[in-house]
Amino acid sequence: MTELNHEPFVTADGRTIGPTVLEMRNITLRFGGVTAIKDISFDIREGEIRAIIGPNGAGKSSMLNIISGFYTPQEGEIWYKGAKRPPVKPYEVARQGIARTFQNIALFEGMTVLDNVMTGRLTHMHAGLLSQALWWGKAQREEIENREVVEKVIDFLEIQNIRKTPVGRLPYGLKKRVELARALAADPKILLLDEPMAGMNVEEKEDMCRFILDVNDEFGTTIVLIEHDMGVVMDISDRVVVMDYGRKIGDGPPDEVRRNQDVIDAYLGVPH
Amino acid sequence: MGETAAASAALDTIPRLLARNARGMGGKPAYREKEFGIWQTWTWADTQAEVEALALGFLHMGAAPGDHIAIIGRNRPYLYWAMVAAQSVGAIPVPLYQDAVGEEIAYVLDHCGARFIVAADQEQVDKVIDVQAQLHGLDRLIYLDPRGMRKYDHGKLTPYADVQAAGRAKADALRGELQARLDAQTGADTCVMLYTSGTTGKPKGVVLSHANIIETSKNSSEFDRLRAEDEVLAYLPMAWVGDFIFSIGQAYWTGFCVNCPESPDTMMTDLREIGPSYYFAPPRIFETQLTNIMIRMEDAGRFKKRMFDHFMGLARRVGPAILDDKPVSGLDRLRYRLGEVLVYGPLKNALGFTRVRVGYTAGEAIGPEIFDFYRALGINLKQLYGQTEASVFITQQPDHEVRPDTVGVPSPGVEIRIAENGEVFYRSPGVFQSYYKNPESTASTKDAEGWVATGDAGFIEPDTGHLRIIDRAKDVGKMADGSLFAPKYVENKLKFFPNILEAVVFGNAKDYCTAFINIDLTAVGNWAERNNIAYASYQELSQHPQVLAQIKAHIEEVNGSVAGDDMLSGCQIRRFLVLHKELDADDGELTRTRKVRRRIIEEKYHDLLTALYDGSGQVTTETEVTYEDGRKGRIRATLNVLDAAVVPVGAQRMEAE
Numbered sequence: 001m002t003e004l005n006h007e008p009f010v011t012a013d014g015r016t017i018g019p020t021v022l023e024m025r026n027i028t029l030r031f032g033g034v035t036a037i038k039d040i041s042f043d044i045r046e047g048e049i050r051a052i053i054g055p056n057g058a059g060k061s062s063m064l065n066i067i068s069g070f071y072t073p074q075e076g077e078i079w080y081k082g083a084k085r086p087p088v089k090p091y092e093v094a095r096q097g098i099a100r101t102f103q104n105i106a107l108f109e110g111m112t113v114l115d116n117v118m119t120g121r122l123t124h125m126h127a128g129l130l131s132q133a134l135w136w137g138k139a140q141r142e143e144i145e146n147r148e149v150v151e152k153v154i155d156f157l158e159i160q161n162i163r164k165t166p167v168g169r170l171p172y173g174l175k176k177r178v179e180l181a182r183a184l185a186a187d188p189k190i191l192l193l194d195e196p197m198a199g200m201n202v203e204e205k206e207d208m209c210r211f212i213l214d215v216n217d218e219f220g221t222t223i224v225l226i227e228h229d230m231g232v233v234m235d236i237s238d239r240v241v242v243m244d245y246g247r248k249i250g251d252g253p254p255d256e257v258r259r260n261q262d263v264i265d266a267y268l269g270v271p272h
Numbered sequence: 273m274g275e276t277a278a279a280s281a282a283l284d285t286i287p288r289l290l291a292r293n294a295r296g297m298g299g300k301p302a303y304r305e306k307e308f309g310i311w312q313t314w315t316w317a318d319t320q321a322e323v324e325a326l327a328l329g330f331l332h333m334g335a336a337p338g339d340h341i342a343i344i345g346r347n348r349p350y351l352y353w354a355m356v357a358a359q360s361v362g363a364i365p366v367p368l369y370q371d372a373v374g375e376e377i378a379y380v381l382d383h384c385g386a387r388f389i390v391a392a393d394q395e396q397v398d399k400v401i402d403v404q405a406q407l408h409g410l411d412r413l414i415y416l417d418p419r420g421m422r423k424y425d426h427g428k429l430t431p432y433a434d435v436q437a438a439g440r441a442k443a444d445a446l447r448g449e450l451q452a453r454l455d456a457q458t459g460a461d462t463c464v465m466l467y468t469s470g471t472t473g474k475p476k477g478v479v480l481s482h483a484n485i486i487e488t489s490k491n492s493s494e495f496d497r498l499r500a501e502d503e504v505l506a507y508l509p510m511a512w513v514g515d516f517i518f519s520i521g522q523a524y525w526t527g528f529c530v531n532c533p534e535s536p537d538t539m540m541t542d543l544r545e546i547g548p549s550y551y552f553a554p555p556r557i558f559e560t561q562l563t564n565i566m567i568r569m570e571d572a573g574r575f576k577k578r579m580f581d582h583f584m585g586l587a588r589r590v591g592p593a594i595l596d597d598k599p600v601s602g603l604d605r606l607r608y609r610l611g612e613v614l615v616y617g618p619l620k621n622a623l624g625f626t627r628v629r630v631g632y633t634a635g636e637a638i639g640p641e642i643f644d645f646y647r648a649l650g651i652n653l654k655q656l657y658g659q660t661e662a663s664v665f666i667t668q669q670p671d672h673e674v675r676p677d678t679v680g681v682p683s684p685g686v687e688i689r690i691a692e693n694g695e696v697f698y699r700s701p702g703v704f705q706s707y708y709k710n711p712e713s714t715a716s717t718k719d720a721e722g723w724v725a726t727g728d729a730g731f732i733e734p735d736t737g738h739l740r741i742i743d744r745a746k747d748v749g750k751m752a753d754g755s756l757f758a759p760k761y762v763e764n765k766l767k768f769f770p771n772i773l774e775a776v777v778f779g780n781a782k783d784y785c786t787a788f789i790n791i792d793l794t795a796v797g798n799w800a801e802r803n804n805i806a807y808a809s810y811q812e813l814s815q816h817p818q819v820l821a822q823i824k825a826h827i828e829e830v831n832g833s834v835a836g837d838d839m840l841s842g843c844q845i846r847r848f849l850v851l852h853k854e855l856d857a858d859d860g861e862l863t864r865t866r867k868v869r870r871r872i873i874e875e876k877y878h879d880l881l882t883a884l885y886d887g888s889g890q891v892t893t894e895t896e897v898t899y900e901d902g903r904k905g906r907i908r909a910t911l912n913v914l915d916a917a918v919v920p921v922g923a924q925r926m927e928a929e
Contacts, residue, residue: 147309148308151308151309151310152308154308154309155307155308156419158535160306160309160534160535160537160538161534161535161537161538161541163309164541213420214419214420217420217422217423218419218420218422
């Protein structure tokens, strides 16, 4: 299997999503003697919302870390945009257009929301040290261009009122949104969200769902998300991968996955 | 304005004022809006071009004279243009409250038979689509912000920009028709239709003519010497008559600039950045700001706190007198000036009030302490009394005659008459034409000679000529023993305590008065945090014994002050309870302008009201609540009913001595 799947795929709600953009082939990841991920393959199509679910310790975050280049799997191949990806560093992955948020918020607490979101544009700034220091010529032009992008993101995520607020002073739900803003500022092709809704109240969750759907709809960004809240996952994702103990036990549209006996067993337990 | 009589005769419609402004001061800013973190500016010439493009677009879609065009969204230049563009083609703009739920919108849209709707964003479009089946006249739904709507069925949907683009493309063919319609208009034509929130029954569509709006705007602009250099911040609902007068009437008459905030949440920051010179806010905004200042001062260092207290003491003593040009000793003036540098100036800057030349509050009574606080800082805050049917202005306070307890003298051109039962009547150039499709209500409100009943009871002070309002005429009643019952009078006294948000007093035809109280979550929540009092919900906090004790103390204090008034001493509160939910416009308990709807509250909380009069110490209740998106839920609560001490009438004077 070397050919990419170019067949369009029609989702349950009638949306047509694009060809495969990222493919994980027979991925195995070990930490010493522990096998976190065992021989998993799945694909991510352009423009879809792809969820990875599973109980605690199933290996979901590890899978996201593999995609973002933080872990290198011992076995298996990653195919991105039709080419096999060599082992890479996270910043190289970011440059290739894959941005992410973290399960435990990783923002600069002392910096303002605006500055935090600006850091998302880092891969788009190329001015030299001297130009930066003098803030003249290319550096100035770049900053203005990038600020414009950032302001559009701020507007999109409706965080204008906290633009100048230090992140440390924000409530949890808003910090999550700022993290999304920073990832979005990088103008990614693929956005990886690690439990974007964890620890939120119902209202914050609804807001976040809305934003995720809007990002997908408005910019056509492919979204890969890990989530515990089954209701949320089933509502917003086009296709779902289910993991349990490092193995893939289900893959398909939400309704299909919901009926899958292995998935039901993994979530509800089986009598022994 | 230095208009000659002949020139001003031609300035009898809003589109004509726009043309004059574009001609005479085309390069001056007319609108600003903060977007993407930067204030974007449109001059009067830009504004005319934008309005014309949209008006041509409306013509292209087939808008006919007399059509109603509904506008729904927060304050944005584009939506103000939509109103003037509607007027330009002879249609009638109908702004709606953006926070209204589906049913309310459906009623109004169907009542006026809106053919076109200009909606700000997806949220508003969704609301309209939800009730679409009930709207028979709807031709086209125009939306401003395209976000999230790409996949919508565009059968009836058109983006705002496309309407303008179509107008520009067909400009040559349509301009003649537009000009003909503009030329045909007179001051007697309808300028706008505004639905009054109404404390009872369904909203009524108040029809106001161009002459109503322009005469009123002219008179009131001259009264306060408004100039083209003035700046206002447009943040109050566009459906409210005040915003229409300030942001369209007066703005087009004098040519001042209307600034629109970036989002509702950034209002305070934007206020500070713009520093308006002419500012309007309902009392609750001033209250909230004062509460926030006080909370922040509690957290300030000891030195700052002492400096603040010292200079605020001085300001309260001499500030209002300095503002009114009354004699103040040289030493006090010097100290006040020092205070200006150290405290008042920075504080006004933080509030965005540095440049306020004229500030107004209206809609509800404002607490004397709150009112005096702002005046003490040197902010020329005044009160006015008005209603939609009068194109706002009935009375207002002239500079140097400002007091918290009156609403001022009749505005220029307004005549006032007090009926025998105490109800206030007025007649003015601003008096509305009619209620739309409701001749009975029109006839019962406005008589053949043009006198309009306000529904408020009040009297004119013989010495000063100032009007004082007591209460809504229909709310004023008699207690069982025949003494006067004026709930608003007591409620206002209660609401002046920072931790009471809302109060509803009952007692008409009863033996004694009782009250429902809403705590102010900001103030009480802050107090709880400060005192390490844990609470899980609004409901729990509202029934906390210490909170109840505080409220009880407030009520007893108010009872003492009410007892001092010979006429109203019967209105002391004997029993009360603290409600488990905030009264909310979404539940129909308040109007959209946050006035209490007594009848509805009485019916809805019938069980609680019974408990207030049957002596029970606790009552369990279940209440339906409506969420912001229109869904409904139920909450259950057990409330404590408490007794408050009353001051025996007659004993009051002895105690005071």
